Amino acid sequence: MEKCQVKALPGDGRLVSVFGPEEIAACVRGMAAKIDACYGEEPLVAVCVLKGACIFFSDLVRCLQNRNLELEFIRIASYGAATVSSGEVLFSKDVEIDIRDKHVLLVEDIVDSGRSMRFVLDNFAARGPRSLRVAALVNKTGRREREVTVDFTGFSLDSGFLVGYGLDYAERYRALPGICELVPE
Numbered sequence: 001m002e003k004c005q006v007k008a009l010p011g012d013g014r015l016v017s018v019f020g021p022e023e024i025a026a027c028v029r030g031m032a033a034k035i036d037a038c039y040g041e042e043p044l045v046a047v048c049v050l051k052g053a054c055i056f057f058s059d060l061v062r063c064l065q066n067r068n069l070e071l072e073f074i075r076i077a078s079y080g081a082a083t084v085s086s087g088e089v090l091f092s093k094d095v096e097i098d099i100r101d102k103h104v105l106l107v108e109d110i111v112d113s114g115r116s117m118r119f120v121l122d123n124f125a126a127r128g129p130r131s132l133r134v135a136a137l138v139n140k141t142g143r144r145e146r147e148v149t150v151d152f153t154g155f156s157l158d159s160g161f162l163v164g165y166g167l168d169y170a171e172r173y174r175a176l177p178g179i180c181e182l183v184p185e
């Protein structure tokens with residue numbers, strides 16, 4: 001296990017490097033190529049799920065060749081300061097456009113239990129989009145409780161609590177350039 005260059009704050013555990021910046025960049029480029037192959041120049045609304053997907057989203061959309069791309073943002077929260085889902089999902093910011101008859105791509109950091117994505121998918125599906133797909137940087141499959149099809153996956157993992165590259169633990173570590181596992185001491 002490679003040590004992360006940054007140390008966790010006292011009490012947070014230990015940071016262990018999982019995916020480095022270059023590996024992430026290559027992965028994001030690969031995902032963008034698949035998304036471009038799927039939509040071509042069809043008008044597409046890419047929806048960033050704040051806050052976790054902010055850095056992934058910024059990198060991903062800049063790799064897309066599609067010039068017919070609209071960027072939107074939503075904010076949901078299913079996690080408090082803990083590393084396990086509270087089970088509650090909150091929709092605190094919505095898109096600012098009507099998505100009826102539009103191709104919509106939800107861009108999420110991690111699909112874990114699937115509760116958050118299921119909530120957004122059901123909510124968005126009811127608005128009649130032309131298509132609705134999910135791009136997730138990390139597909140964590142070990143704790144899935146709701147069925148969610150991740151159409152574009154970056155990395156697949158069984159478990160582990162990850163931070164960095166947008167992912168947080170109690171709002172900390174989002175700005176780390178790579179992805180680390182936060183291992184409890």
Ligand code: IMP
Pocket residue numbers: 052078079085108109110111112113114115116117140160161162163167168169
């Ligand atoms: P789910 O509802 O259990 O699928 O959780 C989804 C959300 O929880 C993700 O969008 C993340 O923001 C957060 N989350 C899940 N796993 C992790 C993790 O390992 N690190 C940081 N955030 C996580």
Ligand code: MG
Pocket residue numbers: 049050051052053108109110
């Ligand atoms: Mg998230």
